[in-house]
Amino acid sequence: MNDTVSSDFSPQNAFHSNAADSAISKRFRRIGLITIAAVYFLILVGGIVRASGAGMGCPDWPTCFGRWVPPTDESQLPPNYHEIYAERGYADTEFNPLKTWTEYVNRLIGVSIGGLILLTLLYSIPYLKRDRTVFFLSLSVFLLVGFQGWLGSAVVASNLRPVMITAHMVTAFLIVCLLIYAIARSQQDTMGRLEIGALSPRFKTVLAVAMGMTLLQITMGTQIRESVDVIATTFNQGERHLWREEFPIIFYIHRSFSSVILFTNLWLVWNLVRRLERGHLLRNFGIGLGALVVAAIGTGVTLDRLGFPAFVQPIHLVLANLIFGTQFFLFIALRYSENPRFTAAARVD
Known part of the structure; x- marks a missing residue:
């Protein structure tokens, strides 16, 4: 780059x-x-x-x-x-x-x-x-x-x-x-002034792993969605309560993997909330990340247990995209916050 x-x-x-x-x-x-x-x-x-x-x-x-x-x-x-x-x-x-x-x-x-x-x-x-x-x-x-x-x-x-x-x-x-x-x-000058020294030394590594998990989960969700399209055509968009019986095995992997994603992201949120001051930009994004992950899992449970209601599908999709977007921003902000090539420029008066 x-x-x-x-x-x-x-x-x-x-x-x-x-x-x-x-x-x-x-x-x-x-x-x-x-x-x-x-x-x-x-x-x-x-x-x-x-x-x-x-x-x-x-x-x-x-x-x-x-x-x-x-x-x-x-x-x-x-x-x-x-x-x-x-x-x-x-x-x-x-x-x-x-x-x-x-x-x-x-x-x-x-x-x-x-x-x-x-x-x-x-x-x-x-x-x-x-x-x-x-x-x-x-x-x-x-x-x-x-x-x-x-x-x-x-x-x-x-x-x-x-x-x-x-x-x-x-x-x-x-x-x-x-x-x-x-x-x-x-906005890298603003990022360069962010104080992140209190975060765990493992934070950025865990965040990178969490991003990879989210991408994997989205990929599995995409494959499930393609299967759902075929199932929906078979049932002529009706009898949604029967769709779950036709889901591929990847659906159950996707569902179970959400637990790993939940606890990984909660660790990130806990670090941001516990170690950064109230009002800190990254702390606020951390709180948002936690809310998004919980909401995404909630919509996933709704799809699984309530017959795949149509209005929940797009919400689940957007939440997954918002989760990765939030993680991606946090990763970039950390990069600029800890890189002396940028922080030095930001601190010049």
């Missing part, structure tokens, strides 16, 4: 202690945080689309039933629209206004987030003179969003193949991680 800020290190080129309060830094941080929140919201909406079976509510892309604004009633469609879409490879296409507009709103939110990503890129331009990595991270996110748009069209063209849907979700996950890194790096 090219750490521009660490090369040619001098007080004139380093961020000063008040850089976090500068207009450029505050503006980039603000738009970045809004964009991150919006992407998480889009992941939630995408989960709702998938769980409700609304993914083919619009059987074409970028239009919806051939229109930029979809119809609200079947009478607005050609009488032979079933045959039209059957010839395109989408047999048994039935207009459902709720599913159509659910998918359409999902697309509108995606377009809006594209605008936020563009603003994030524009606001990162001043970092070309401060820390070029921030700009190139923002540029990477912008390019990935373009790829994500193409992937969205490929998902529709594939008639919702589970592997394509998974690729779509993984790309969203990567976009969030790059945004988190860009925002954290842009």
Whole structure:
């Protein structure tokens, strides 16, 4: 990685202690945080689309039933629209206004987030003179969003193949991680002033292990979700109480592994809460991490015991992504807090 800020290190080129309060830094941080929140919201909406079976509510892309604004009633469609879409490879296409507009709103939110990503890129331009990595991270996110748009069209063209849907979700996950890194790096002077000496020497190692566990758990969850898509099709989205009997063995591994994840993250939270002062940035994130892990396990238990309710699936998905995002931010913050190349720059008056 090219750490521009660490090369040619001098007080004139380093961020000063008040850089976090500068207009450029505050503006980039603000738009970045809004964009991150919006992407998480889009992941939630995408989960709702998938769980409700609304993914083919619009059987074409970028239009919806051939229109930029979809119809609200079947009478607005050609009488032979079933045959039209059957010839395109989408047999048994039935207009459902709720599913159509659910998918359409999902697309509108995606377009809006594209605008936020563009603003994030524009606001990162001043970092070309401060820390070029921030700009190139923002540029990477912008390019990935373009790829994500193409992937969205490929998902529709594939008639919702589970592997394509998974690729779509993984790309969203990567976009969030790059945004988190860009925002954290842009605030590295603030990170450099964080006092973390009281934390256990093993904290960063355990945090890295916890991140690996979360990725493994998300990977298993993705495979389960692909199986659920097949099961849902078999049962025609009904009789959810019977789905559990068809789950693959990985579901039970995923369920048991959550206990290991719980205790590992609680150890991290305990260290942050016990060893850092009240109001410390990382302490607050630690409390949030604990709440997210407990909530994710709670939604997992709900899915397991209450017949896989559709409204819980997207919540469980978003919580898993938020857990890794929080862990990832903590890891980056620790890196900048303990690295003298950055802390020295932050302490220059």
